[in-house]
Amino acid sequence: MLRKIAMAAGLMLAAAAVTPVMAQDYPNKPIEFIVPWGPGGGSDTLMRIVGLGLSEVTGQPVPIINMPGVGGTVGLKEFAKRPADGYTISQIHEGLLTANKTGITDLDWDSFIPVALVASSPQYLTLSKNDNFKNLEELKAYAKANPGKVRAGVTLGGVPHLHMAMIEDALGVQFSYVGFRDTGERIRALVGGNIDIAIGDVSSASEFVKNGDLIFAGVGTEERTAEEPDVPTMKEQGYDLQMAVTRGVVLPKGTPQPIVDKLADDLKKAMSLDDIKTKMKNAGSANVFIGEEDYKAYLEKLDADVTKLVGKLQG
Amino acid sequence: MLDAFFQGAHQVFAFDTLIYMLIGSVAGIVAAAIPGFTVTMAIILTLPLTFAMEPLQGISVMLSVYVGGYTGGLISAALLGIPGTPSSVATTFDAFPMARNGEPGRALSLGVWASFFGTIISTLVLIVAAPPLAVVAVRLGPWEYFSLIVFALTIVASLVGNSLIRGLIAGVIGLGLATIGPDPMMGRPRLTFDMDLLAPGLPFLVVLIGIFAISQLLDEVEIHGKKVNHALIPKSIDFKTWEVMREVLMRPVNLIRSSLVGVVIGALPGAGGSIANLLAYDQAKRSSKTPEKFGQGIADGVVASEAGNSATAGGGLIPLISLGIPGSAVDAILMASLMVHGISVGPRLILDHADLVYGMFIALTVASFMMLVVCVASMRLFLRVTDIPKQFIVPTVMICCVIGAFALNNRMGDLYLLGAIGLVGYILKCLDYPLAPLVLGVILGPIAETNLRRALMSDGDWTVFFTRPISALFLAAAVLSVILSIRSIWKAHKKGNGNKDALV
Numbered sequence: 154m155l156r157k158i159a160m161a162a163g164l165m166l167a168a169a170a171v172t173p174v175m176a177q178d179y180p181n182k183p184i185e186f187i188v189p190w191g192p193g194g195g196s197d198t199l200m201r202i203v204g205l206g207l208s209e210v211t212g213q214p215v216p217i218i219n220m221p222g223v224g225g226t227v228g229l230k231e232f233a234k235r236p237a238d239g240y241t242i243s244q245i246h247e248g249l250l251t252a253n254k255t256g257i258t259d260l261d262w263d264s265f266i267p268v269a270l271v272a273s274s275p276q277y278l279t280l281s282k283n284d285n286f287k288n289l290e291e292l293k294a295y296a297k298a299n300p301g302k303v304r305a306g307v308t309l310g311g312v313p314h315l316h317m318a319m320i321e322d323a324l325g326v327q328f329s330y331v332g333f334r335d336t337g338e339r340i341r342a343l344v345g346g347n348i349d350i351a352i353g354d355v356s357s358a359s360e361f362v363k364n365g366d367l368i369f370a371g372v373g374t375e376e377r378t379a380e381e382p383d384v385p386t387m388k389e390q391g392y393d394l395q396m397a398v399t400r401g402v403v404l405p406k407g408t409p410q411p412i413v414d415k416l417a418d419d420l421k422k423a424m425s426l427d428d429i430k431t432k433m434k435n436a437g438s439a440n441v442f443i444g445e446e447d448y449k450a451y452l453e454k455l456d457a458d459v460t461k462l463v464g465k466l467q468g
Numbered sequence: 469m470l471d472a473f474f475q476g477a478h479q480v481f482a483f484d485t486l487i488y489m490l491i492g493s494v495a496g497i498v499a500a501a502i503p504g505f506t507v508t509m510a511i512i513l514t515l516p517l518t519f520a521m522e523p524l525q526g527i528s529v530m531l532s533v534y535v536g537g538y539t540g541g542l543i544s545a546a547l548l549g550i551p552g553t554p555s556s557v558a559t560t561f562d563a564f565p566m567a568r569n570g571e572p573g574r575a576l577s578l579g580v581w582a583s584f585f586g587t588i589i590s591t592l593v594l595i596v597a598a599p600p601l602a603v604v605a606v607r608l609g610p611w612e613y614f615s616l617i618v619f620a621l622t623i624v625a626s627l628v629g630n631s632l633i634r635g636l637i638a639g640v641i642g643l644g645l646a647t648i649g650p651d652p653m654m655g656r657p658r659l660t661f662d663m664d665l666l667a668p669g670l671p672f673l674v675v676l677i678g679i680f681a682i683s684q685l686l687d688e689v690e691i692h693g694k695k696v697n698h699a700l701i702p703k704s705i706d707f708k709t710w711e712v713m714r715e716v717l718m719r720p721v722n723l724i725r726s727s728l729v730g731v732v733i734g735a736l737p738g739a740g741g742s743i744a745n746l747l748a749y750d751q752a753k754r755s756s757k758t759p760e761k762f763g764q765g766i767a768d769g770v771v772a773s774e775a776g777n778s779a780t781a782g783g784g785l786i787p788l789i790s791l792g793i794p795g796s797a798v799d800a801i802l803m804a805s806l807m808v809h810g811i812s813v814g815p816r817l818i819l820d821h822a823d824l825v826y827g828m829f830i831a832l833t834v835a836s837f838m839m840l841v842v843c844v845a846s847m848r849l850f851l852r853v854t855d856i857p858k859q860f861i862v863p864t865v866m867i868c869c870v871i872g873a874f875a876l877n878n879r880m881g882d883l884y885l886l887g888a889i890g891l892v893g894y895i896l897k898c899l900d901y902p903l904a905p906l907v908l909g910v911i912l913g914p915i916a917e918t919n920l921r922r923a924l925m926s927d928g929d930w931t932v933f934f935t936r937p938i939s940a941l942f943l944a945a946a947v948l949s950v951i952l953s954i955r956s957i958w959k960a961h962k963k964g965n966g967n968k969d970a971l972v
Contacts, residue, residue, distance in 0.1 A: 219512075
């Protein structure tokens with residue numbers, strides 16, 4: 154019964170959404186923001202800030218609904234069923250692509266309408282303090298001499314695994330992987346000396362680097378980052394690797410184009426608010442905004458990269 | 469240093485901060501008192517509010533929610549026999565019988581005072597010993613965690629109730645339930661039978677609410693059918709606030725031991741309050757001269773559980789303050805709120821933001837006094853709950869449980885699971901299976917598995933579990949614990965106290 158009511162309501166909303174009048178006064182009620190991850194994590198913190206900005210621009214509340222489970226796919230599955238009227242939005246990142254390629258979920262980035270990329274956290278190859286290597290070249294030499302000896306902390310089948318596989322591939326070495334749930338857990342193990350290398354980011358590891366407990370050996374961006382100007386990029390060390398976790402806002406398939414455009418517009422305004430910019434930066438994200446078309450192109454390229462490396466993720 | 473201290477104190481003792489903290493304290497107590505609503509939920513609700521506050525002000529408010537929350541759980545544990553939060557499971561063992569025996573006021577007072585002292589003791593440890601403790605905690609690898617969990621599993625022996633075998637079966641059912649869903653390492657589905665319902669696994673809180681709350685509520689309905697007098701609280705009630713305080717303080721060994729258990733477990737990232745209360749209870753029972761009285765409404769049981777869970781508040785802050793590593797989900801949210809303000813939480817926090825750290829110490833102390841005042845002032849109000857006839861209270865609590873289970877992950881499927889688990893819990897209860905070992909299995913199973921696999925991924929050699937000293941220590945403690953349990957059960961059996969069921 155409940156489902157029938159919900160379906161009827163959904164159909165009515167969907168019908169209402171296709172009338173062009175809607176786009177002009179969109180949004181005129183709260184926008185639900187489904188974050189398919191638990192509270193306190195990177196996605197949650199960043200998307201709460203995005204939600205704050207969006208709410209400031211639109212004048213409508215943007216409640217965050219955490220819907221974690223199975224690598225972010227439970228929330229997205231639910232999101233895909235929501236009416237395509239612009240009043241439910243969600244977030245994706247590289248994790249969805251790896252989850253899809255490794256067979257965890259049927260959903261893919263093109264199961265949704267990418268609206269805008271709003272956050273990008275550069276990823277750093279992070280080394281523990283040890284006697285064997287202190288930088289990328291020494292790591293390469295040591296790992297070549299001792300195949301499988303270097304313990305690399307990753308989230309198995311997740312984005313860090315993808316990044317570590319890219320490094321392994323580029324250096325032509327072999328690590329042994331140890332699985333962790335999130336970046337915080339990995340960095341903890343790295344500080345405690347229970348693993349040797351890991352993928353980290355500014356928000357979780359830079360304080361340890363400043364304190365001399367950990368070493369950033371390379372960052373996966375085109376140019377050195379403003380936060381860590383002393384850390385060389387992977388590219389300038391001879392390995393053209395792009396390693397970042399990028400987060401973008403998506404809408405369900407079938408959302409009318411005027412609404413997509415309006416939301417992209419509002420997001421752009423939100424992401425250029427000074428207060429929001431500062432908060433995003435504090436939470437470890439570069440201030441980026443990539444609109445609809447470019448975001449789509451970006452995801453297509455990413456898709457090709459992930460497909461190339463997927464074999465490594467299942468090994 | 470003194471400068472930073474006064475700066476911190478100045479911020480915490482600002483009038484508006486105190487008012488916000490008071491509101492936070494009440495909110496934490498109320499949220500935790502309602503079965504199904506958790507402290508984490510209350511903290512998440514406060515998170516966006518703190519974006520607009522000063523960093524220390526925001527943290528202070530969150531800490532008062534936190535401290536209030538660790539206490540509030542005891543209210544429903546004592547009055548309804550339902551743990552209000554995962555950390556008050558052991559509180560139900562003795563506080564509920566005590567309340568049913570006509571001493572609900574004493575049960576509440578005992579719990580409140582034990583919580584208060586537990587928080588204070590943990591704050592002291594935090595101030596004095598945070599950096600060295602944190603260094604030890606972070607060095608512990610997967611080997612130590614696995615061995616610790618093996619040790620923690622042996623406390624099932626203290627929780628079995630009437631029958632060892634049934635207790636062990638319940639524990640194994642718990643371990644089995646925990647394997648449903650994505651595996652903790654690769655995220656591959658296990659035992660999900662391709663059902664969307666089972667794909668995300670059984671969330672621990674859903675199991676807890678289902679097992680304890682639903683079965684207890686069904687039980688209440690059953691007793692009501694038999695027309696048992698349900699006015700369980702005498703009209704004139706005496707809390708004997710000061711007398712009970714002395715009663716708690718007269719148990720210094722239990723109080724300090726339980727608090728230290730809470731601090732240590734709290735300081736280990738990933739363990740937390742849901743284990744601390746059970747471990748503290750177990751230790752109190754084992755070292756008691758009258759272990760057979762545990763579970764029938766003994767003061768020591770209430771004190772151990774409540775001091776143990778409240779002490780995890782200070783314990784969890786140990787790795788957060790000294791290293792910037794959150795000890796629990798709640799600490800992760802605290803950290804996120806600081807990060808948004810541009811405060812980098814890491815090993816240099818004490819050096820770079822001394823005023824903030826001292827402010828947190830002060831706020832924790834202030835929060836525990838606030839919790840005490842709020843609880844003492846409002847206990848009579850909470851007792852009113854028991855005046856409400858069952859036909860109103862049972863459905864109300866049931867609704868709260870359902871809302872809470874949904875709010876946890878916003879997944880509809882969790883509610884069907886809640887119903888199914890509640891039914892299983894009720895059946896087990898009817899068959900006289902103890903429920904605590906099952907819940908313990910669900911909590912510990914995934915931690916044990918994750919760390920076992922992680923240990924073997926780091927180093928394929930099994931002997932590492934025995935050659936790393938702390939790991940070996942935990943394993944030895946586990947063996948000792950099993951031997952002692954067998955001995956005490958055997959002794960009880962030999963006494964021939966007529967309970968032939970003891971081993972069967």
